[in-house]
Amino acid sequence: MHDLAYDAIHDEIVVTSPLTQAILTFRGGADGEEAPIRVIQGPKTGIQGVGATGKVAIDPDNNVIMLATPAPRNEILFFAREANGDVAPIRKIGGPDTMLDNGSQREGGGNVPAMRVDPIHNLLLIPTLGQRGSNGSGGRVLIFDRNASGNVKPKAIITGPVRTGNQFEVYGPNRLLIAHNRDALELWRIPESGESSEPPLRIPAPLGRNSADTGIALDPAHKEVIIATAAGNTIMTFSVPEVFATAPSTR
Amino acid sequence: MRVRTHEVVMAVLTMTLIATGGLVLAASAPPAAPSTDTSRLVSIQTMPLSSPDMCAWVDPAELTAFSSQIDEASPDQTEDALAAFRRGRPGAFLMASLGAPNILTSLQQGNLYAALQQLTSAGSSPLTALRTIRDTHPTYSAVAVDVNANEIILQDNNLWSYRVFNRQDNTPAGVELTPPKRLVQGDKTALQFNNGLYVDPKNGDIYSVESDTGDKMVVFPHEADGNVAPKRILNTPHRVYNIAVDETRSELFVTVEYPPEVVVYSKDAGGDTQPLRRIQGDATGLDAPHGIAVDEKNRLLYVTTWGHHSNFRIPGTGRFFPPAIKVYSLDARGDSAPLRVITGDRTQLNWPAAIKLNPDTGDLYVANDINQSVLVFRNAATAQGNVAPVRVIKGDKTRLRNPTGVALDLKNQEVWVSNLGNASATVYPLMANGNVAPLRVVRSAPDGKRSLNFGRTAAVAYDSRREQLLVPN
Numbered sequence: 001m002h003d004l005a006y007d008a009i010h011d012e013i014v015v016t017s018p019l020t021q022a023i024l025t026f027r028g029g030a031d032g033e034e035a036p037i038r039v040i041q042g043p044k045t046g047i048q049g050v051g052a053t054g055k056v057a058i059d060p061d062n063n064v065i066m067l068a069t070p071a072p073r074n075e076i077l078f079f080a081r082e083a084n085g086d087v088a089p090i091r092k093i094g095g096p097d098t099m100l101d102n103g104s105q106r107e108g109g110g111n112v113p114a115m116r117v118d119p120i121h122n123l124l125l126i127p128t129l130g131q132r133g134s135n136g137s138g139g140r141v142l143i144f145d146r147n148a149s150g151n152v153k154p155k156a157i158i159t160g161p162v163r164t165g166n167q168f169e170v171y172g173p174n175r176l177l178i179a180h181n182r183d184a185l186e187l188w189r190i191p192e193s194g195e196s197s198e199p200p201l202r203i204p205a206p207l208g209r210n211s212a213d214t215g216i217a218l219d220p221a222h223k224e225v226i227i228a229t230a231a232g233n234t235i236m237t238f239s240v241p242e243v244f245a246t247a248p249s250t251r
Numbered sequence: 252m253r254v255r256t257h258e259v260v261m262a263v264l265t266m267t268l269i270a271t272g273g274l275v276l277a278a279s280a281p282p283a284a285p286s287t288d289t290s291r292l293v294s295i296q297t298m299p300l301s302s303p304d305m306c307a308w309v310d311p312a313e314l315t316a317f318s319s320q321i322d323e324a325s326p327d328q329t330e331d332a333l334a335a336f337r338r339g340r341p342g343a344f345l346m347a348s349l350g351a352p353n354i355l356t357s358l359q360q361g362n363l364y365a366a367l368q369q370l371t372s373a374g375s376s377p378l379t380a381l382r383t384i385r386d387t388h389p390t391y392s393a394v395a396v397d398v399n400a401n402e403i404i405l406q407d408n409n410l411w412s413y414r415v416f417n418r419q420d421n422t423p424a425g426v427e428l429t430p431p432k433r434l435v436q437g438d439k440t441a442l443q444f445n446n447g448l449y450v451d452p453k454n455g456d457i458y459s460v461e462s463d464t465g466d467k468m469v470v471f472p473h474e475a476d477g478n479v480a481p482k483r484i485l486n487t488p489h490r491v492y493n494i495a496v497d498e499t500r501s502e503l504f505v506t507v508e509y510p511p512e513v514v515v516y517s518k519d520a521g522g523d524t525q526p527l528r529r530i531q532g533d534a535t536g537l538d539a540p541h542g543i544a545v546d547e548k549n550r551l552l553y554v555t556t557w558g559h560h561s562n563f564r565i566p567g568t569g570r571f572f573p574p575a576i577k578v579y580s581l582d583a584r585g586d587s588a589p590l591r592v593i594t595g596d597r598t599q600l601n602w603p604a605a606i607k608l609n610p611d612t613g614d615l616y617v618a619n620d621i622n623q624s625v626l627v628f629r630n631a632a633t634a635q636g637n638v639a640p641v642r643v644i645k646g647d648k649t650r651l652r653n654p655t656g657v658a659l660d661l662k663n664q665e666v667w668v669s670n671l672g673n674a675s676a677t678v679y680p681l682m683a684n685g686n687v688a689p690l691r692v693v694r695s696a697p698d699g700k701r702s703l704n705f706g707r708t709a710a711v712a713y714d715s716r717r718e719q720l721l722v723p724n
Contacts, residue, residue: 001709001710001723001724002709002710003710004710004712004721004723005712006712006713006714006715006721008714008715008716011716013712013714013721015723017559017569017571019508019509019539019559019560019561019569020559020560020561020569020570020571021561021566021567021568021569022569022571028714028716028717029717033601033621041567041569041570041571042567042569043566043567043568044567045566045567046566046567047566047567047569048563048564048565048566048567049563050509050510050561050563052563069566086567105563105564107488107489107510166709166710167710167711183377185378203378204376204377204378205377205378206377213464213707213709214709215708215709215710215711216711217711217712217713217720218713219713219715219718221715224381226711226713226720227711228708228709228710228711228722229708230464230707230708230709231443231464231707232385232708233385233386233409233703233705233706233707233708234383234384234385234705234708235383235384235385235708235711235720235722236380236382236383236384237380237381237382237383238378238379238380238381239378239381240378
């Protein structure tokens with residue numbers, strides 16, 4: 001599993017079951033061999049792929065669960081949070097204007113990028129993979145209105161290349177995209193419009209043994225960044241108040 | 252009285268800049284900067300309600316400390332500023348920043364991001380983890396018995412090793428662990444996420460397959476020890492789980508979890524040698540195949556499946572089927588349907604992992620991971636449908652914990668089990684049934700150990716309600 005989401009508003013855990021093309025939602029306090037409270041699966045869902053279903057994102061404010069489809073479809077499917085069973089997406093983002101490039105499936109392999117929402121600025125951030133390589137050689141990050149639908153152009157683009165690993169995070173109050181890349185945390189400023197080529201702020205955060213293939217989570221209350229490294233079978237927590245700092249206003 | 256952090260930060264910024272504004276502006280503000288009232292340099296800003304920052308607190312003593320530091324400022328304090336920032340000391344951070352004009356200018360402009368860039372571009376020491384979660388003990392995914400050498404081999408997919416023990420080792424109570432007699436581990440070994448194990452009964456060669464990142468089968472000589480290269484490497488498909496060998500025909504079978512298939516190689520295959528044949532296709536019912544066993548006497552092949560089904564090329568084809576044992580001709584190829592299927596609630600199958608056949612009795616042993624049991628099915632060559640196992644090893648006395656590996660020692664009439672969940676192997680009489688204590692236990696961790704069961708921790712989420720980390724495998 002390459003991604004999962006915790007919905008603090010509704011106290012739910014959302015994961016995918018890649019081999020069965022399903023989205024599973026569990027109680028936040030689920031424990032042991034506990035059945036999911038909802039399963040989105042079936043022909044109407046349009047869910048496709050294996051690696052492509054390894055990533056999932058949520059927008060709890062808007063009661064939405066998001067999933068990408070691999071190239072050549074290159075869509076983002078939006079499901080109602082409370083959907084259950086064989087249900088169609090409530091909307092999609094897809095088409096040539098979107099510039100989405102989710103990467104191809106290779107005999108069931110090939111991972112689509114993770115997606116994340118900035119609830120403060122109503123944004124949805126979607127890295128591109130495609131020809132730039134899966135999981136890490138770096139690509140652009142497309143920034144959409146989180147309520148966008150259809151063949152829409154991104155509002156802004158981080159040209160990168162941004163290496164997001166399996167997961168990246170967004171800290172909305174500071175308009176930051178945070179990823180771990182090559183033994184450093186990278187903080188990318190999320191632009192309001194246009195293409196931004198501003199380099200990231202890099203904070204060295206070496207993971208030691210086998211640092212490849214990482215995931216990331218934020219704990220703003222304690223100003224901590226949590227990094228998972230697959231190859232090291234390790235979870236490391238760093239204190240990084242820089243990410244959560246509050247900027248003074250000049251107005 | 253306690254006050255909120257961001258308010259303190261804002262207040263400190265305001266006080267500092269008001270108090271020092273004249274001096275600082277004279278030193279660092281660009282000439283074109285508009286003349287402003289010092290009281291407007293910084294304002295207290297209402298933060299978004301959803302900002303988690305709102306919940307952080309700071310002791311008012313910080314302000315007192317800050318006041319005393321104002322008189323102790325020193326030049327060029329960029330590193331000090333970063334260190335103070337990371338320690339959550341806004342006063343010290345501000346003071347240090349006074350000695351770094353660029354940082355202060357950025358702060359005056361309300362551009363925290365630029366200020367932080369100034370800080371980090373000055374060269375900061377690497378972060379060190381506050382906390383690390385990692386299992387330092389092995390996680391045993393598979394077991395094999397070398398009856399000729401009187402040894403057992405345990406496959407470790409946490410630390411990427413295999414460990415060899417004497418068959419009669421038994422870790423006494425009160426002893427932390429039993430050291431292995433040989434340990435194969437290190438970058439030269441090419442071991443990673445290793446799940447499947449086979450010992451050649453003729454020469455003791457040890458075969459290992461793995462499930463994710465390496466896509467290799469590696470073969471070591473019996474006496475291998477340390478960080479040594481394998482004697483042979485076979486490039487395999489992605490997501491191989493387990494291995495079995497038809498010694499009569501020198502054919503090697505591996506299960507591939509997805510896209511699901513059984514791939515058959517010549518036993519001596521290496522490099523990019525292509526398979527002799529493959530069992531794959533919708534008719535096969537190979538829905539996430541895992542364990543595999545060869546029945547040379549009856550020319551049959553047994554495969555455990557978890558029931559996870561889909562065609563990745565076709566949207567919406569995902570299904571959940573019950574776990575099963577599926578039986579094929581040993582010569583099956585292509586889109587061959589199983590000859591028989593053992594499945595249903597009476598079987599107790601739940602994430603069935605490795606399986607082994609006793610050719611003398613026809614009993615099929617199943618390491619039944621989530622059910623914390625070992626199931627034994629009688630007359631495997633003919634069993635089908637919703638049949639109950641003839642014997643079940645299960646219960647608190649067994650010391651089973653997520654059993655995923657099983658091996659039979661027909662010479663000594665014992666069944667070995669590797670426990671993913673407690674860094675141990677346990678051994679029972681071949682005919683054991685019920686809640687029975689093991690004959691011996693080989694532990695590689697203190698008694699009572701519960702393994703993390705981390706298996707490729709590629710993602711993480713934070714449960715802010717419970718302040719818990721969610722870690723998928």
